[in-house]
Amino acid sequence: xxxxxxxxxxxxxxxxxxxxxxxxxxxxxxxxxxxxxxxxxxxxxxxxxxxxxxxxxxxxxxxxxxxxxxxxxxxxxxxxxxxxxxxxxxxxxxxxxxxxxxxxxxxxxxxxxxxxxxxxxxxxxxxxxxxxxxxxxxxxxxxxxxxxxxxxxxxxxxxxxxxxxxxxxxxxxxxxxxxxxxxxxxxxxxxxxxxxxxxxxxxxxxxxxxxxxxxxxxxxxxxxxxxxxxxxxxxxxxxxxxxxxxxxxxxxxxxxxxxxxxxxxxxxxxxxxxxxxxxxxxxxxxxxxxxxxxxxxxxxxxxxxxxxxxxxxxxxxxxxxxxxxxxxxxxxxxxxxxxxxxxxxxxxxxxxxxxxxxxxxxxxxxxxxxxxxxxxxxxxxxxxxxx
Amino acid sequence: xxxxxxxxxxxxxxxxxxxxxxxxxxxxxxxxxxxxxxxxxxxxxxxxxxxxxxxxxxxxxxxxxxxxxxxxxxxxxxxxxxxxxxxxxxxxxxxxxxxxxxxxxxxxxxxxxxxxxxxxxxxxxxxxxxxxxxxxxxxxxxxxxxxxxxxxxxxxxxxxxxxxxxxxxxxxxxxxxxxxxxxxxxxxxxxxxxxxxxxxxxxxxxxxxxxxxxxxxxxxxxxxxxxxxxxxxxxxxxxxxxxxxxxxxxxxxxxxxxxxxxxxxxxxxxxxxxxxxxxxxxxxxxxxxxxxxxxxxxxxxxxxxxxxxxxxxxxxxxxxxxxxxxxxxxxxxxxxxxxxxxxxxxxxxxxxxxxxxxxxxxxxxxxxxxxxxxxxxxxxxxxxxxx
Numbered sequence: 001x002x003x004x005x006x007x008x009x010x011x012x013x014x015x016x017x018x019x020x021x022x023x024x025x026x027x028x029x030x031x032x033x034x035x036x037x038x039x040x041x042x043x044x045x046x047x048x049x050x051x052x053x054x055x056x057x058x059x060x061x062x063x064x065x066x067x068x069x070x071x072x073x074x075x076x077x078x079x080x081x082x083x084x085x086x087x088x089x090x091x092x093x094x095x096x097x098x099x100x101x102x103x104x105x106x107x108x109x110x111x112x113x114x115x116x117x118x119x120x121x122x123x124x125x126x127x128x129x130x131x132x133x134x135x136x137x138x139x140x141x142x143x144x145x146x147x148x149x150x151x152x153x154x155x156x157x158x159x160x161x162x163x164x165x166x167x168x169x170x171x172x173x174x175x176x177x178x179x180x181x182x183x184x185x186x187x188x189x190x191x192x193x194x195x196x197x198x199x200x201x202x203x204x205x206x207x208x209x210x211x212x213x214x215x216x217x218x219x220x221x222x223x224x225x226x227x228x229x230x231x232x233x234x235x236x237x238x239x240x241x242x243x244x245x246x247x248x249x250x251x252x253x254x255x256x257x258x259x260x261x262x263x264x265x266x267x268x269x270x271x272x273x274x275x276x277x278x279x280x281x282x283x284x285x286x287x288x289x290x291x292x293x294x295x296x297x298x299x300x301x302x303x304x305x306x307x308x309x310x311x312x313x314x315x316x317x318x319x320x321x322x323x324x325x326x327x328x329x330x331x332x333x334x335x336x337x338x339x340x341x342x343x344x345x346x347x348x349x350x351x352x353x354x355x356x357x358x359x360x361x362x363x364x365x366x367x368x369x370x371x372x373x374x375x376x377x378x379x380x381x382x383x384x385x386x387x
Numbered sequence: 388x389x390x391x392x393x394x395x396x397x398x399x400x401x402x403x404x405x406x407x408x409x410x411x412x413x414x415x416x417x418x419x420x421x422x423x424x425x426x427x428x429x430x431x432x433x434x435x436x437x438x439x440x441x442x443x444x445x446x447x448x449x450x451x452x453x454x455x456x457x458x459x460x461x462x463x464x465x466x467x468x469x470x471x472x473x474x475x476x477x478x479x480x481x482x483x484x485x486x487x488x489x490x491x492x493x494x495x496x497x498x499x500x501x502x503x504x505x506x507x508x509x510x511x512x513x514x515x516x517x518x519x520x521x522x523x524x525x526x527x528x529x530x531x532x533x534x535x536x537x538x539x540x541x542x543x544x545x546x547x548x549x550x551x552x553x554x555x556x557x558x559x560x561x562x563x564x565x566x567x568x569x570x571x572x573x574x575x576x577x578x579x580x581x582x583x584x585x586x587x588x589x590x591x592x593x594x595x596x597x598x599x600x601x602x603x604x605x606x607x608x609x610x611x612x613x614x615x616x617x618x619x620x621x622x623x624x625x626x627x628x629x630x631x632x633x634x635x636x637x638x639x640x641x642x643x644x645x646x647x648x649x650x651x652x653x654x655x656x657x658x659x660x661x662x663x664x665x666x667x668x669x670x671x672x673x674x675x676x677x678x679x680x681x682x683x684x685x686x687x688x689x690x691x692x693x694x695x696x697x698x699x700x701x702x703x704x705x706x707x708x709x710x711x712x713x714x715x716x717x718x719x720x721x722x723x724x725x726x727x728x729x730x731x732x733x734x735x736x737x738x739x740x741x742x743x744x745x746x747x748x749x750x751x752x753x754x755x756x757x758x759x760x761x762x763x764x765x766x767x768x769x770x771x772x773x774x
Binding site: 253256257259260261263264266267268269270271273274295298299301302303304305306307308309310311315318321322325326 | 640643644646647648650651653654655656657658660661682685686688689690691692693694695696697698702705708709712713
């Protein structure tokens, strides 16, 4: 028995940082995925272990089922039909399970991913031998929601083999969960995210689960549906950021200059709302796709200026902005800033030659480029090995 | 008889562009001057001409008094004690007087300066032979108020020899006009500015006349007095701008995105008010000079982000920003943007070595740098040739 799941990454189209201060933000899925392949060994194989292979980071874990039962049967509820939170006590057991595996110092950041994996697996599927292989198109820790995609893809694969959801295993190709089941899946993924991030906003896993776009404000999420094709160049500056410090920096600036910063957050709120309106406006309206793209580009440029005003830009981000501006392409940072990733709108009529030129120039500065379609499918599952 | 006058240039500390949409702006004088030297020929010299020598652009004009009378006695009121506006008819006569001088095509932009000179001279001093030499520390057309400084310095020199003001010609060194006389001088200078610019705001000539700083909003000007020493590095990108097009661009963006742009203008208004408060706060308050400078730097950085949001930055400006940021110095464009000049705050404790390094790096990019003290004296006059 083999199942594959894939879950997309996300970008913040507008409103990062300002959202912490009550502004609207818009996030969208991208067609860069984390893939999970789960295989139950056949009885003839005589395997009695749970194996996790994180291919991109070159790490393999293996736990005997006996050891898992010993460590977790007291703290975890196997075959739980409702998502259960990992307690501090459970986390200790997970930590000891991961620590006893040979683990290179440099990859210590991966440990929390392994905790989340163990928690989700044993909670949903109990103590069953299996091999799980994970690969991803997404760079880790670059603000593209790689950890949420990991948790969503794992939850999708595990749930598909549980009794909590009903899927037609005979169907070919990528399948989508039912709406009601997606809600359950999203909650499980959120439990995984909590293990990895402590206090995640829930935006990343929601975008990865449902796909398309999400507008969020003061903790409430609204799913929105784009009516236009949207392509972005995503440039990873590879500059590591301290998200907490950046968020704190904006809050401190807000304390020092409350009046201007309040207006700045209001401006961002208006930009997110306008962007959301443009994206949802029916194609039949008297506004061409090119005009819509021009509006979006201008809104992105404006949002970037406001992010600079908040003090979260970075020399590497400015380099990307300058490079893309030479080709008259609008860009903005996405996520926490201070490095991380930059979005560049790729208009429909832009020639592939120009895109190739921009990418070449950005890569020669040491950056990593991805071309992504925005607002596509959320998590999907496949039983027949055809994908 | 010889008189010298000098009038300072200006910078916009905050609020450019937004001021057009009702926000507060703050302008200040800089210790870069336009110098005017006026000499009446002695009777033995037997000179019967009015000569204007614009040293920086290498242009010399000479009009016979007879020709001036012929062209202007019908349209101009010589020895006028109240500032008189130049009518369209008068402008035609001025234009013919300037056109008949040999005038290189490339320097055609200077013509309006010669019109203003002729208008101010003949209106204030009538048809008297004289030689006027003008030099300036200020780059032309870079947004540092060179034309206003020209008109203010000319008005100061001319008025000092008229019956409209009373000055003690026996005093040594630079003299300042009385408050009531400065008002008259400022009005004359404004008439000159109108000839050069059509519809000037009156800010440049007011700053050049009174010096120090001016807060302005919706056409009303308030003089403010700084209590702190303030030094700026002024970098002229030498990129020519079309101020009208830039102003129109912001207005168009405002029409397209009224909600966010209104918030952006509100943010700028708050920044200008806060900057004005910091600058005027008494030194005895519980805030050190370094803290004040840090506040100003942060407000400048925020204002720059908002200007980028309005779309008036330029690659050359970004280059200056990046260079100064490497030295942790806060910068913003000043004036119309799209090129022009960039301000960089030079904190009191910054070593001269660092300033020299920054200047060297900026100059190696082809920019022109000035170090200026902000908020000094306005127009001054000197009779004894000691300055």
